[in-house]
Amino acid sequence: MSGSSRDRGRAASLRPLLGAAVAATALALTAPVAPASAAATAASLTCTTPAVAMYHVDGAAQLRRWGLASPINGTPGWTEQMIGTVWNGLNVISGGDGMIYTIDQSGNLRWYDDDNYANGGGPSWAPASGSVIGTGWNAYTTVISGGGGVLYAVDSSGALHWFRDLAMNGTISWAPGSGSVIGNGFNAPTMLVAGGSGVIFAVDTSGNLNWFRHLDPSGGSATWANGGLASTIGAGWSGFTQMGSMGGGVLMARDGTGTVWWYRDADPLGGTGTWANGGNGIAEGTGWSDSQLITDVDGCVATSTS
Numbered sequence: 001m002s003g004s005s006r007d008r009g010r011a012a013s014l015r016p017l018l019g020a021a022v023a024a025t026a027l028a029l030t031a032p033v034a035p036a037s038a039a040a041t042a043a044s045l046t047c048t049t050p051a052v053a054m055y056h057v058d059g060a061a062q063l064r065r066w067g068l069a070s071p072i073n074g075t076p077g078w079t080e081q082m083i084g085t086v087w088n089g090l091n092v093i094s095g096g097d098g099m100i101y102t103i104d105q106s107g108n109l110r111w112y113d114d115d116n117y118a119n120g121g122g123p124s125w126a127p128a129s130g131s132v133i134g135t136g137w138n139a140y141t142t143v144i145s146g147g148g149g150v151l152y153a154v155d156s157s158g159a160l161h162w163f164r165d166l167a168m169n170g171t172i173s174w175a176p177g178s179g180s181v182i183g184n185g186f187n188a189p190t191m192l193v194a195g196g197s198g199v200i201f202a203v204d205t206s207g208n209l210n211w212f213r214h215l216d217p218s219g220g221s222a223t224w225a226n227g228g229l230a231s232t233i234g235a236g237w238s239g240f241t242q243m244g245s246m247g248g249g250v251l252m253a254r255d256g257t258g259t260v261w262w263y264r265d266a267d268p269l270g271g272t273g274t275w276a277n278g279g280n281g282i283a284e285g286t287g288w289s290d291s292q293l294i295t296d297v298d299g300c301v302a303t304s305t306s
Contacts, residue, residue, distance in 0.1 A: 043269050043302040045248045047071050048097075051079060052246045052299030053117045055100070056291030061088035067120045071250045071300055074262035074282035079120040096147035096196070096247070096298025099168060107138030111170045117296065128170025141187065144194040147247065147298040149175075150217045152194060158187030162220040175220065182214065182222040190238070196247035196297050199268050202230070207238030211271040225271065233265065233273035244293035248300030253281070258289030268302045 051067030058064055063084035069077045091103040098117030102110045111133050113126035137143065140153040140161070149165035160183035164175035186192065189202035189210075198214035210230035215223040237243075240253040240261075249268030254260050261281035266274045 043248075043267065044305050045072055045300055045302050047246075047248065047250075047300040048118045048296070048298075051118060051120060052250075053094075053098070053114070053296040054244065054246070054252065055092065055094060055294035056288070057087045057090070057092060058291065061086055063087040063092075065114065065117070065120070067118075068246070068284070071246050071248075071262075072264070072276075074264065074277065074284070076282070076284050078285070081116075081120055081122060083114060083116075083123040091143065092292060092294050093143055093145050093151075094244075094294045094296050095145045095149065095151075095165075095168070096296055098296070099149075100294075101143075101145065101151070103137045103143060105138065107136050108132045109134035109137045111165070111168075113170075126170070131170035133165065133167075133170065133172050134174075142192055144192055144200075145297055146194040146198060146200075146214070146217050147196045148218070150194075152200070152214075154186045154192065156187070158185050160184065160186045162214075162217075164218065164220065177220045180220050180222075182220065183224075183228070191240070191243050193243045193245050193251070194297055195245040195249065195251075195265075195268055196300075197269060197302060199245075199249075201243070201245065201251070203237045203240070203243070205238075207236050208232045209234035209237045211265075211273075213269070213271060231271040231273065233271060234275075234279075242288075242291075242293045244295030245297055246295045246299040247297050248302040249276075250300050252284070252293050252295055254288050254291075254293055257286065259286045260284040260288050260293070269304055 051069045052071045054066045062082050065081050065083050067079040093101040095101050098114040100112040111131050112129040115124040142154040144152050149168045151163040153161045159181045162180050162182045163178040166175050167173035191203040193201045198217040200212045202210045211233045213225035242254040244252045249265035251263045262284050263281050264276035266276045
């Protein structure tokens with residue numbers, strides 16, 4: 001295990017409630033879409049064992065994997081492993097279950113697969129890792145992964161495009177309709193995070209955390225919960241500089257001091273704005289100021305129970 005100055009062993013501390021009142025707002029960041037019923041609010045949560053991965057590229061251009069053993073309740077306790085070198089200059093996106101996509105400065109989209117994403121072992125990559133599966137991806141201002149090969153990309157006009165990597169093995173195989181526009185106005189949020197199962201979290205310029213759910217992530221049709229309108233599920237999120245989701249409502253947010261905080265949206269499928277731990281954050285450690293929060297979006301999965 002590589003050494004690091006990051007402190008992951010400190011006791012959990014709490015951050016004030018960021019807000020939990022839900023409101024269907026007029027912030028329709030998506031294009032007009034066909035009305036659709038939101039998913040049931042009751043959900044169960046399962047997570048990868050023994051740990052859910054979060055990656056970052058450190059100041060020496062090394063790719064490091066951190067594993068959190070308790071993503072459901074946020075109890076700090078991390079394992080760490082350096083698994084790659086020369087990862088500088090890349091936009092790194094976790095595709096879930098150990099898959100990683102990168103976009104280089106030439107716009108090449110590459111596929112990787114970390115074989116030891118759950119067990120915390122040393123570097124072990126699938127043979128086709130590093131394969132180019134797309135070009136021209138530097139045309140997008142934001143690219144996020146919804147897991148299961150699904151990628152959402154925002155262009156300079158704010159249009160949200162849907163893609164799905166069918167192969168997920170380094171070969172080029174895209175679902176029919178990949179590249180379709182499924183929403184507009186997505187250049188407005190200051191941060192955009194995919195949460196798995198079609199869920200997208202967006203922080204607006206007022207610091208509100210807004211919830212959306214794309215109801216057809218596997219097929220790419222423009223159908224959205226709540227008629228495509230945002231549900232505001234929190235406030236005060238403008239204090240964070242980076243965010244990521246481990247799926248199932250688990251969010252990691254980094255503040256201006258380099259501290260990472262854990263939160264869990266207890267109703268990720270329904271968007272009612274109910275939070276685990278009373279909406280309080282749990283400090284997961286400091287020293288993250290140089291890193292992207294590249295969280296495994298498929299690490300936890302919420303399943304409707306009603």
